[in-house]
Amino acid sequence: MHLKAYNQFLEYLKKEQKDQAVIYAMSLLEEKKLTIEELYQELLAPSLTTFECDVEDQEVCIWKEHFRTSIIRTILESCYLYIIKRVEDVKKTEKKIVVFTPSFEYHEIGAIMVSHFLLLEGFDASYIGANTPKDDILSAIKAYHPDFVAMSVTNPYNLVITKQINDEIKKQYPDVKIIIGGQAFVHQNALESIKYDYLLQTLDDIKNLRKEVQV
Ligand code: B12
Incomplete structure (x- = not known):
């Protein structure tokens, strides 16, 4: 330290x-x-x-x-x-990730940090913003064809909209893997009924994802 x-x-x-x-x-x-x-x-x-x-x-x-x-x-x-x-010196994964916070979620510092960590691990990560409405997220997926989306949620009140967004992503783009993280998911019951593929919180979690997609 x-x-x-x-x-x-x-x-x-x-x-x-x-x-x-x-x-x-x-x-x-x-x-x-x-x-x-x-x-x-x-x-x-x-x-x-x-x-x-x-x-x-x-x-x-x-x-x-x-x-x-x-x-x-x-x-x-x-x-x-x-x-x-x-x-420049990092081995690339060839995997695209779109990072954002969902509608009504203004806390974005965590999401920005995570997008930087992902870049440093060789992912092609793009942070598209905070308070991102469902339709904008869906159109970003349509335009970028990402392998993953990563969403950061801080306020537990935003779990309802998170569920709606993830349901829609899975319905329209079942191949896109959903990563969730942030303070709203610290309590286990926050995950109930939310569709996701990975719950990540730390830099070590991101490094493990990097190993999983090793190319
Ligand atoms: C700054 C701040 C704000 C700023 C945010 C500005 C911005 N541009 O981001 C502003 C002023 C907008 C704000 C507003 C509010 N805030 Co605020 N805010 C904070 C504060 C002080 C810091 C948040 C922060 O940036 N932390 C630093 C980052 C780096 O930490 P992090 O987000 O946890 O991210 C780390 C990990 O969680 C992880 N991570 C996060 N996301 C993801 C995603 C993935 C995929 C992965 C792998 C990892 C990961 O990686 C990060 C790096 O380690 C916190 C205090 C706290 N304890 O955090 C309160 C806090 C989060 N806010 C709180 C509240 C209540 C609010 C308001 C409702 C206040 C109000 N009455 O208006 C509003 C809500 C706005 C909204 N609709 O979203 C509460 C939330 C309580 C709760 N659990 O419900 C907190 C905890 C304060 C408190 N103790 O009460 N806030």
Whole structure:
């Protein structure tokens, strides 16, 4: 664990010093002190999942959370160049994956990270967005002909729409494998009646999928 780096990063976030946070995160990659995977898992993800507001006023807390998310989002986009460079040396799987979050699901940081992890494992992954309506998902499948779709669901309220989307994918495109992941599936009963082929949560799960589709 890179605890020192995490604490330093958190200091910048707590003070809402966006530029310093972005520069620091990128310098860790540039100086090869952290890999992309370590940066995402040990700094970026916990800085959001453990977010605690130290201000009484709830409205202030909301914009603080939004601002922190926007800093993390900027870092993720800035990492893309590093991903392209690393992917050049990765053995490709020839498997296409469309990544998204379903209608009403605005939490997208996990989905973006997962799409980057998939690229680094040699998948041809495309993140098509958050809050994606069923018809747009179906038309993306029609256009891209993916081998897999990967959906990230955080809010358990969105399990109903998830079920509807997956039923429709399986009806229209039975050969497309459905991967689900995200905090909404942490409880076993969330899976009841949802059609899916893989439940994945971690980078190790993605690496195992990579081994399964070995070419
Ligand atoms: C940032 C944030 C937001 C932002 C999201 C912005 C954005 N662009 O993404 C905004 C402000 C929009 C938001 C809104 C809301 N939020 Co919010 N939010 C969060 C917060 C602080 C961080 C989420 C995050 O990005 N985590 C970091 C990522 C990296 O973690 P992750 O998503 O879990 O992903 C990891 C794994 O789960 C996994 N993974 C995820 N998906 C997938 C998919 C696959 C295929 C695989 C392999 C792996 C995988 O890989 C990732 C990397 O490790 C969490 C707190 C928390 N504990 O997470 C609350 C939280 C998720 N939000 C919550 C709530 C309640 C809401 C709102 C309903 C609040 C409201 N009243 O308006 C709305 C709902 C909006 C909606 N319709 O979706 C609750 C959910 C509680 C619950 N279980 O129901 C949480 C837990 C806060 C809390 N403690 O109450 N939120």
